[in-house]
Amino acid sequence: DGGITQSPKYLFRKEGQNVTLSCEQNLNHDAMYWYRQDPGQGLRLIYYSQIVNDFQKGDIAEGYSVSREKKESFPLTVTSAQKNPTAFYLCASTSVRFDNSPLHFGNGTRLTVT
Amino acid sequence: GENVEQHPSTLSVQEGDSAVIKCTYSDSASNYFPWYKQELGKRPQLIIDIRSNVGEKKDQRIAVTLNKTAKHFSLHITETQPEDSAVYFCAARNAGGTSYGKLTFGQGTILTVHP
Numbered sequence: 001d002g003g004i005t006q007s008p009k010y011l012f013r014k015e016g017q018n019v020t021l022s023c024e025q026n027l028n029h030d031a032m033y034w035y036r037q038d039p040g041q042g043l044r045l046i047y048y049s050q051i052v053n054d055f056q057k058g059d060i061a062e063g064y065s066v067s068r069e070k071k072e073s074f075p076l077t078v079t080s081a082q083k084n085p086t087a088f089y090l091c092a093s094t095s096v097r098f099d100n101s102p103l104h105f106g107n108g109t110r111l112t113v114t
Numbered sequence: 115g116e117n118v119e120q121h122p123s124t125l126s127v128q129e130g131d132s133a134v135i136k137c138t139y140s141d142s143a144s145n146y147f148p149w150y151k152q153e154l155g156k157r158p159q160l161i162i163d164i165r166s167n168v169g170e171k172k173d174q175r176i177a178v179t180l181n182k183t184a185k186h187f188s189l190h191i192t193e194t195q196p197e198d199s200a201v202y203f204c205a206a207r208n209a210g211g212t213s214y215g216k217l218t219f220g221q222g223t224i225l226t227v228h229p
Contacts, residue, residue, distance in 0.1 A: 048216060059115070103217055
């Protein structure tokens with residue numbers, strides 16, 4: 001279903017620790033995205049990548065880092081510099097070969113930092 | 115950059131009534147406008163989209179209208195059912211230039227359909 005796998009579903013960390021969220025897709029999509037979802041604020045873009053070894057900051061990139069070493073994978077690291085890391089994180093992908101292809105989402109990772 | 119405003123934030127209707135959710139966008143170059151439905155604890159799923167060369171699109175009980183001049187678009191759900199209850203998000207994307215693929219979302223509307 002969807003071809004995008006996010007793991008784990010729930011993640012708990014202590015404040016001050018870095019944590020990496022996994023996102024893998026088998027849809028052969030070129031572009032991948034990370035969104036953060038908070039109640040009442042919709043989905044906000046953290047980082048996106050349109051091609052391997054290249055990525056761009058979204059609207060709320062501070063405190064986050066990404067890598068795109070493989071087409072299928074786009075892991076997100078939440079660093080200790082992110083002041084409010086507790087949130088629901090959604091990974092998505094789309095094809096850039098067709099104009100305005102829809103965005104496909106993974107099931108999300110709920111991160112809780114205490 | 116693009117800014118998308120969505121209203122209302124919550125919407126409560128009786129089963130069988132219609133529901134309308136409205137969004138405005140700021141970037142006149144945006145040319146793709148999808149709508150997503152997110153049920154509790156699940157991923158957002160595309161329910162309908164519209165491109166800037168079209169004014170209206172329908173798919174069974176749902177329809178989307180686009181007014182490029184006014185830079186707003188709306189989702190219409192007719193004959194609502196309890197299973198339509200969810201959070202709905204609008205979005206806008208400018209597919210050209212360096213912002214290709216950057217989808218900007220509205221804040222979401224919590225729709226509740228009462229039996």
